[in-house]
Amino acid sequence: MRFLSIDLLRAVAIVLMVIVHFVENLSALFTLDPSVSQPAAIAWLPSGFAAPIFTFLTGVSYRLWVQHREDRGDTTLAITKASVRRGLLLIGLGFVFNVIVWMPEDTFNWDILTFIGSALILLSIFRHAPPVILPLVCGIVLALTPALQSISDYPSYWQQGFFDYDLTLFDVVLGFLCVGYFPIFPWIVLPMAGFAVAPLVFSDTPNRRSAREIPAIVGGILLAVSAGVLLACSGTPPRSAWQSISGWSMFPPSTAYLCGTLGLVLILLDRCHAILDTTSQEKTPLGIVCATLSRHSLSIYLLHHFIHIWPLWAYGLLSGEKASHFWQQALPASVSLCLAALFVFLCLPLFFWMDRTGRRGVEGWMRWLCD
Amino acid sequence: MVMRTWKAAIIGGGPGGLMTAYLLEKLAAAPIDLTLYEASHRLGGKIQTMSFGSTPAPYEAGAAEFYDYSSIDDDPLRLLVQELGLSITQMSGSAVVMDEGFLSNLDDVRDCLGDVAAAAIVAFDRSAQDAMSPRDFYALGQSHREVLRQGIDRFGDLLDAIDEPHAVRYIERLIHSDLATEPNNTSVSYGLQNYLMNHPAYMRLYAIEGGNEQLTRALAARIKARILLKHRVECVSRDNAGRLRVEATHANSTGSDSFDSVIVALPIEHLAALHFSDPVLAQAMQRHLDHHDHPAHYLRITILFDRPFWRPMLPGSFFMLDRFDGCCLYDESSRNPGSQHAVLGWLIGGSAALRLSPLADDELVRLALDSLPSQLALGRGQVVEARVHRWLHAVSALPGGCTPLPIDRRHQPDPLNHPDLFVVGDYLFDSTLNGVLDSAEHVSGWLSDLINAGPGVLL
Amino acid sequence: MIQNPAVSICSDDPSVALPATRHVEQIIFTTDRRDTRPVIMSFDDSSGSRAILTTSDAPNASGTAAAVAAIMAGEELPEAGRRTFEEPHGEHHLTLLVMPEIDLDATHIPSAALRWAATNGRPGRENLVLIAIHGAQIAWAPGRALLMAHPTRIESVRLALLDFCFYEAELRSIEDAVSMGWPNLKLDAPLAFEFDDRSVSRRSELSARFQRVVALRCRASQIMPHLNRPAIHPPTLASQIGERFRERSRLESRGDFVSDQLEIQERVYEQCGQRASDYMIARKENMLGWMIVVLLSAEIVLLLVDLLASTGV
DSSP states (O other): OOOHHHHHHHHHHHHHHHHHHHHHHHHTTOOSOTTSOOOSSOTTSOTTSHHHHHHHHHHHHHHHHHHHHHHHTOOHHHHHHHHHHHHHHHHHHHHHHHHHHSOGGGTTSOOHHHHHHHHHHHHHHHTTSOTTHHHHHHHHHHHHHHHHHHHHTGGGGOTTSSOOOOSSHHHHHHIIIIISSSOHHHHTHHHHHHHHHHHHHHOOOGGGTGGGGHHHHHHHHHHHHHHHHHHHTTTSOTTSTTHHHHSOOBTTBOHHHHHHHHHHHHHHHHHHHHHHTTSOOTTSHHHHHHHHHHHTHHHHHHHHHHHHHHHHHHHHHHTTSOGGGGTTOSSOHHHHHHHHHHHHHHHHHHHHHHHHHTOOOHHHHHHHHHO | OOOOOEEEEEEOOSHHHHHHHHHHHHHOOSOEEEEEEOSSSSSOTTOOEEEOSSSOOEEESSOOOEEEOTTTSOOHHHHHHHHTTOOEEEEOOOOEEETTEEEOSHHHHHHHHOHHHHHHHHHHHHHHHHHSOHHHHHHHHHHOOOOOBTTBOBHHHHHHTOSOHHHHHHHHHHHHHHHOSOGGGSBHHHHHHHHHTTSTTTOEEEEETTOTHHHHHHHHHHOOSEEETTOEEEEEEEOTTSOEEEEEEETTEEEEEEESEEEEOOOHHHHTTOEESSHHHHHHHHHHHHHHOOEEEEEEEEEEESSOTTTTTSOSSEEEESSTTSEEEEEGGGGSTTOOOEEEEEEEEHHHHHHHTTSOHHHHHHHHHHTSOGGGGGGGGGEEEEEEEEEEEEEESSTTOSSOOOHHHHHOSOTTTOTTEEEOOGGGTTSSHHHHHHHHHHHHHHHHHHHHHOTTSOO | OOSSOOOOSEEOOTTOOOOTTOEEEEEEEEOOTTOOSOEEEEOOSSSOOEEEEEEEOOTTOHHHHHHHHHHHTTOOOTTTTTOOSOOTTSOEEEEEEEEEOSOTTTOOEEHHHHHHHHHTTOTTOOOOEEEEETTEEEEEETTEEEEEEOHHHHHHHHHHHHHHHHHHHHHHHHHHHHHHHHHHHHHHGGGGTOOOGGGGGGHHHHHHHHHHHHHHHHHHHHHHHHHSOOOOSSOOHHHHHHHHHHHHTTHHHHHHHHHHHHHHHHHHHHHHHHHHHHHHHHHHHHHHHHHHHHHHHHHHHHHHHHHHHHHOO
16 A cells, blocks of 8 residues: 555655755856856755655655565564565665765765665664664664764764765774764664654554654654754854754754754654545556655666766766766756756656556565565 | 183163173273173163054153252262263153142142141141251262151151141152152151152252163163073072072073172062072071062053143143052153153052052053043043053162161172172162162172272182 | 143134233333332342332223233333333343233133234244243243233232343343454454554453453353252242243253353453563563663664774774
C-alpha cells in the first residue's frame, strides 16, 4: 500500500536534490566576470532540506516495510536478513558510486548512500528495542554530536568546502562516525525518528488515535526550539564553538539545523497524511507522478549524477585540464536549473515506460538480490 | 523358570460364577486355567431376559434392576457395566396403589390416608435417614454392620413402633417386593436398607438397555474359561495328591477333574444339594448353610397387553400395588426407549410368592389381572400373552445371617483344612447383584494374590 | 386425592373454556432490594434473588380477561409487549397463567395457549416443555408458563415452577453469555501462547474479558448446587414437578457443560493475563537492558573518537 503523503514528500526531496546538485555542481562558483566574487553558495537554493526529508522518510518506509513483512507472516530472522542485505548492498553501491562518479579518493566520503545503508543495518537492530529507546538514542546522538565534532576537529576536514580526508583508518572511522558528508552522528536521528513516528502516524487502531497527534506536537516543539536557538544565537560568529549547536548549517549539521528540519518534516508528514491519505490517490496524476518519482528515487539519484557529473569530467579532460576543473563553475545557475528541470521532466516518461514494460530499475534489482 | 498354570474350578454359571471368572482372569498375573460348571443349558442364573412368543417383546424374568451407588462412592457394578460397554436406562417410580387410590407423592398420601398418616411416614423417613446415612447405606454391604436398636431385633418390631396403621401399611407395601419376606423375618438394617433404597440420595435404579442379561452375556464373551453347560456338579472331594476334585454329570455320564482351588458360586438352595465327601468339609459347609440359609422367594407374572393402558395414570418404571401383601409392577416395556410394546410384570415376594407358586400359571395370571385397581380394569381385556417364573429360595431374607461373619470367614467355610475352597454369593452380602460382585471381587482378589505369590503358598 | 391423576394436556375444542378462577401473573426475578412489590419467594443462591409479582389481576377482572383473551388467541399480552427473556445478567421475566381446576379430567390447556407459550415473541422457535404428572398440567417455555392443577396443590406447584424458571433462566443467561464469548476467545487464544508488542494495547480488553468470564464462573458455581440438588424423599407433587422439569430441561448436564466451557475460557484468559504480565515484565527488563546498551555504546563511541583523535592512528 502506498501513501501519497510519503510519495509526495519523497518526490519533493528528489526534485530538490536534483536541482541543488545540478546547480551546486555546475554553477556554485560560476561567474561571467572573474573580477566579481560570488558567494561560495547560491543563497536562493533550497539546499539542506532534501537530505533530511529523504533520510527521515527512509526510516518511515523501513518501518512500514517491516510491518508489511510481519503481517505477511515473515519471521524476524528473514526480515533482519533482508534488511542487512539491503544495507550492505547500499553501502557497497555507495562505495562503487563514489569511485565511478566522483574520484577514487572519495570512496570513503560517507555520502548519503552509505549512510542510508548503515541506517538500515542500525534500524534492523533497533527495531527490536522498546519504543522509548529510539527517542532516547536520538537525544543522546544530538547531545553527543557537538562533542564528537569538537573532539575530532571537524573544521579541519572541511577547509576546502568539501570533505577532504586522508586514507587512514583514523580518518575513515571518524568520517563514518562524525565528520563525513553524512556521518552516523547526528544523521541517524532522522531515520530513527521516522522509524519511531511511522506507527503513530499511519496506525488505524482506535487506541493509537490519541497518539497520532504526537508527531505534529513534537515537530512544532522542535521547530520552535530551533527557531528560538537560531534567534538567540544569531550573533555568534560562524565556525565558533557554538556553531555546531546554534548555527544553521548542514556541514557540519548543527543541532538547530537538525531540530529544525526534523520538526519541519514531522509536521509535513502529519499534515500531508491527514489531508492526502484519507482517500485513494493512486490513480490521480499527482499520485502517479509522485509514486513514480518516489519508487525510482534510487535510480534517479544515481542517474542524475551520471547525467551531470560525467559530462563535467569529460569536459574538463577534453579541455586539457584535470577532470574536476570545471566543477561548480561550468554553467550559469539559470542554465543548471533548466537542465535540472529537464532531467526531471525526462525521467518521468522513462520510468513510466519501465513500469509499464516491467523492466527493473536499481530498486527492482535490489529487491531481487536482497529479499 | 517355568510358570505353573493354576487350575481353578468355578461351580455355577450365574452372575457370581461369571464375575469371579472375569475378575480372576483380569487380576491373575500368572497363567490360570479356569473351568466353569453350569448345570443348566444357559449362563446367567438369576439374570434372565426373555421374550414373548407372539411378539418379540422382551421382559425380565429374573433380576429386575441394578442398584446404583455411584452418587455416594465408587460403584463397582456400575463401573463393570461401563467397562463392558453396556448402555443403561435409569429407572424410577414412586407411586403406591392402595385401596384403589394412586398415591404418587406425599400430597396424595395426605389426601388419601390423612395428615396423621402422612406425618408418621415423614417421621419414619427422617428416623430411617438418621439411623442410616448414605455412607452407612453404602458401607452396609461391605462391612455389614448391624444397626443396633435397643430392644429391637427385627424390622417388624421397628414398624410396630409406628402408631399410625395406615402409615405402616404404606411402608410395608412400599418395600415388600424388595424385602421378599415379611418384616418380622429380617433384620432392622436390611429392612431399613430396603426402605432407603427408594430415596434418590441413597441409591438409584437402572436397567441395561437390551435386557439385563446383556451383562452376563458380555462377561461370558470375555472370559477364556472353559464353560461346561449341562454339567451338574455332584460332588467335591480330594484326590490322592491332595487337590480338590470335582465330579460332574453330563448326559448321564460322570467325569471328574482335579483343581488347585474350587469356587462355589451357587445359590443357597443349590449349594445344599452339593455333596462334599470329606466329612470335615461337609460339616463346615453345613454350618455355612445353617448360618446363611434364610430363604426368600419371588414369583414373577409378566403379561403382554395390547397397549400400555396404565401409563397415563402411572408413569414411571414401576409402581407398588397393595395386593399379594405388596407387590411391585414393572413397566417392562419402559426399559427400552422407543419400545412399542406394553408389558407389565408383577414381582410378588415373600410368603405370598411361596403360597401362590403351586398354582397353575393360568390361575396366577388371572389373579394378577384381578389385582389391578378399578381404574386400570380395562386392561383385563387386553391380554395378548402371559408368562410365569418362579424363584423360590432364590434369595436370602437375611443376607449375611443373623450375625454377619468376618468377610474372609464368609467366603472360606473351612479355612484350616480346606483353604482351597471358596464360596461366592449374594447372600453373603445383601442379596443383590452388587453384593454378588462384592463377593466375587473379594474371592478373586484373594485368590489372585495367592496365585501371583507363586506355587507352594496355598498348601 | 386425585382419582384420575392425569389426562391429555391440550385441547383444540374452542368450546372448552378456561377455568373461571384463572389469572395472569407477571413475575420478575431480581436482586434489587429496593423493589417494594410483593415478594413471592426468595432464592437461596447467595445473590439475594427474589421472585416479585409485578402485576396480577384478580380473577374476572377486566385486565385478566384481556390478557386471557390474548393468550387464547395466541397473541402477545397487551401490557407485556415484546418483553424477551434473554437478558444476560439482568432481570428475568415470567408471564404465568394460573388455572386452578378441580375437574382435571374435563379441562385441558387450550392449544392456542400452548402456542402462545411456545413462541415467546419469536415465531418459529418452539421450545415448549409439557408435563402432565399426577393431576397437574404444566407447559413452560422461557419467559412463559401455563399451570393447571387442583386448587389444593396449585400453590406448591407454582412455587416449584418459579424455582425451576429462575434457575433455568440464570443458566440460560450464562449459556448465552458464554456462547457470545467464543468468537472473541478464538481471536484471543493465540495470545495465551505468545504475547507480542502489538498485543500490548489489548491488555485492558483482555482483562475485561477475563473478569467477565470469572463473574460468569462465580454465578455458575452459585447456581450449580441448585441445579444438582438431590430429590427429596418422600416426594411431594411440587418436588416431582421440579425434578421432572430439571430432567426434561437437562439442567444438570447443561450446568456441567457450561462449567466446562467456562473453565476453558477462564483458562485461556488466565494464560493471556500471565503472558501479558510476563511480557510487560520482560519488556521493562528489556528496556533497561537497551538503555544500558545505548549508554554504553555512546560511551564507547566517545572513547573511541577520543582515542583516535589523541593517538592520531
